[in-house]
Amino acid sequence: MERKISNTITGFRTVDGAGVNLVRVLGNTTVDEYDPILLLDSFDSTNPNDYIAGFPMHPHRGIETISYVYKGKMSHKDSLGNEDTIGDGEVQWMTAGSGILHEENLPASERLLGVQLWLNMPARNKMSPPEYHRVKNSDIQEIPIPNGMLRLLAGSYKEHKGFMSKYLPLDYYDIHLEAEGSISINTEAEMSVTVFTLTGDAVVGKDYISEKTAVKLSEGDNVIIKSAGSPCQILWISSKRLNEPVAWGGPIVMNTREELAKAFEDLDNGTFLKSKISY
Numbered sequence: 634m635e636r637k638i639s640n641t642i643t644g645f646r647t648v649d650g651a652g653v654n655l656v657r658v659l660g661n662t663t664v665d666e667y668d669p670i671l672l673l674d675s676f677d678s679t680n681p682n683d684y685i686a687g688f689p690m691h692p693h694r695g696i697e698t699i700s701y702v703y704k705g706k707m708s709h710k711d712s713l714g715n716e717d718t719i720g721d722g723e724v725q726w727m728t729a730g731s732g733i734l735h736e737e738n739l740p741a742s743e744r745l746l747g748v749q750l751w752l753n754m755p756a757r758n759k760m761s762p763p764e765y766h767r768v769k770n771s772d773i774q775e776i777p778i779p780n781g782m783l784r785l786l787a788g789s790y791k792e793h794k795g796f797m798s799k800y801l802p803l804d805y806y807d808i809h810l811e812a813e814g815s816i817s818i819n820t821e822a823e824m825s826v827t828v829f830t831l832t833g834d835a836v837v838g839k840d841y842i843s844e845k846t847a848v849k850l851s852e853g854d855n856v857i858i859k860s861a862g863s864p865c866q867i868l869w870i871s872s873k874r875l876n877e878p879v880a881w882g883g884p885i886v887m888n889t890r891e892e893l894a895k896a897f898e899d900l901d902n903g904t905f906l907k908s909k910i911s912y
Contacts, residue, residue, distance in 0.1 A: 651688065653688065675829075679744050702721070725766075730761040732907055773785060807831075820853070828848050830843065837858050
């Protein structure tokens with residue numbers, strides 16, 4: 634059965650962090666429809682003043698943040714002692730788990746183009762130890778397709794395997810289509826699939842989708858994605874619905890209001906970090 638679009642969200646411009654201009658596409662009003670993807674922020678600017686203020690040190694618990702920087706750079710520092718910079722096609726994968734503090738800096742570049750996702754964690758795993766992982770360009774396969782290319786950021790595509798998510802399955806593709814390009818993707822019927830037009834416009838099934846738009850696909854086992862007459866870059870995000878309650882407060886996402894209150898209490902009394910080092 635062919636998948637069809639069941640929901641469409643066009644991003645809006647907003648400011649976050651210490652003054653970063655971005656396009657917010659998914660957030661706390663789209664939780665149920667796009668489960669388990671909580672947040673999708675898109676960055677696209679040729680003006681460093683839009684983003685160099687960055688995101689100062691802040692906490693997370695109960696989620697994984699997945700940052701894909703196709704153009705530009707992102708520097709990371711966290712309470713585990715990790716310091717790293719990704720750029721031009723790489724992925725930052727941070728598991729907040731039981732609690733982490735981190736900062737993200739965005740150095741000036743010719744163009745900053747990318748996306749940050751928040752992937753929810755199952756209730757049983759929310760207090761898992763925090764981790765940081767960098768998916769380097771050497772770990773990312775670039776798979777030729779007719780009139781285009783698929784970059785395998787995570788999960789699997791046909792016989793190809795990439796970085797594997799630990800707590801939820803995630804197939805994450807960066808699909809590049811030329812002006813006449815198209816791709817047919819077979820899926821497991823129960824997978825929760827989101828498609829995002831990072832650059833350019835596309836046709837998903839029979840529906841035209843403009844740039845910086847996320848669409849949720851209905852259940853099914855196949856979908857055809859085409860360019861809309863000019864080159865485009867499309868992100869494919871496929872995982873499994875959790876169907877669990879969500880209690881979301883700022884950078885922390887738990888399952889109950891009591892768990893959320895406990896997280897902020899831990900922040901106040903200095904017991905938030907269960908895994909940490911001393912600088």
